[in-house]
Amino acid sequence: MISFPNAKINLGLFITEKRADGFHNLQSCFYPIGWSDALELIPAEPFAFSSSGLPIPGETATNLCVRAYELLKKDFALPSIQMHLHKIVPIGAGLGGGSADAAFALKLINEQFALGLSVAQLQDYARRLGSDCAFFIQNKPVYCVEKGDVFEEIGVDLSGYSILLIYPNLAISTAEAYANIRPTKPQRPLRDYLQQPIKTWRQTVRNDFEDSLFPNYPVLPKIKQQLYELGAVYASMSGSGSTVYGIFDAPPVISNQFEDYNVWQGKL
Template sequence: MLTFPTCKINIGLRITEKRPDGFHNLQSCFYPVGWSDVLELIPASEFSFTDSGLAIPGDPTKNLCVRAYQLLKADFELPPVQMHLHKIVPIGAGLGGGSSDAAFALKLLNERFALGLTVAQLQDYARRLGSDCAFFIENKPMYCVEKGDVFQEVSLDLSGYTILLVYPNLAISTAEAYAGVRPRLPETPLSEQLQAPIETWRDSVHNDFEDSLFPVYPVLADIKHQLYDIGAVYASMSGSGSTVYGIFQAPVTVSNHLGRYNVWQGKL
């Protein structure tokens, strides 16, 4: 069986406070984007995990897809499988690619072996793998609070718009990104700002990580400016970086300068 774990962007990201458990509370809108990896599940005599495409750092036995299988196997009599992940979505890019792989692995195992898990149950398993994993179970626009794993319905529909993702071949670790943030409550909740027309977001909908990361990595600010220069109605860094995206009324021609980077364009 094949599945295609998609990624997400953050439309606004406000870091509101540091939690006693060391994590941070936030306000953000997670929005799914079609740039995807490929995950295959094949019956096998013993469990194995292989990968191709972009190099995945770290111990393969601790890959989130492997952990997803082990998590379900602890509660269900899962037969062994071969899992193969073809990695396309950049790593350390603020797109939630690894979290998506884990969530889609849970969904694929649930379907393949008819485990009968509900959306809520799958989300509970996903939360044990990572803060934003649970989003990818339903994989639809959501307003996210607390650690990014508590969801509220949001009436935001950007279908028809084109998105251009620009990954400048620069990975930023979550630890590095959070080291520079100063948590604070926004004067106006992000949920209210998102209700305004998208043309007004440039001056109100903000990603707090830009404040500390743009001075360290000027290329990110440069990409954001270029996206506005070629007609984006809204542009922002996604998550804790380093992907910068622009939302456009129609498909765009990528300039030679932006074309130096890893670029993906598609419909929202």
């Protein structure tokens, strides 16, 4: 059984306050995109996890796909499996690639072994693996609050627009991204701004991580400016970086300005 864990972008990201548990409360809209990995699962002895494509740091035991299997195995009599992940979505890119892999592993195991887990139950397991993971269970646009794992419905539909993502081969850790963040209560909720026409977003829909990371990594604001010069209706860094994306009315024509970077284009 095979699936294709896809990435997401953040449409805005407001860091509103530091929590007592050390995390931060935020407001964002997670939006799925088509840039995907490939994950295959087969029942087989002995248990094994393998990968290809982009190198994945860390030990096998700490991989989120393996942790997803071990998490479900605690509650269900799962047989041994072999998983193979072909990694395409860049790591440390603000696209939730690892979280997607974990969530899709949960869904694959649930389907393969007919566990009968509901969406809410799968989301509960996913939250134990990481804040972004639960989003990928339903994998549809949602408004995110608290740690980014509490979801509300939002009527944001970008169907028909094109997107261009630029990953400048620069991995930024979550700890580094948060190091210089100063939480701020917004004058209005991000939701209000997102419900306005997309052409107004350039003035209102911001990613707070840009303020802390752009001064240290000048390539990021440069890419954002290049996307606007190409005709983007809206451009932003995704998540805690370092991917920068542009949303366009029609597919942009690019030459060699991004030839040293990892680039993905598609429809929303």
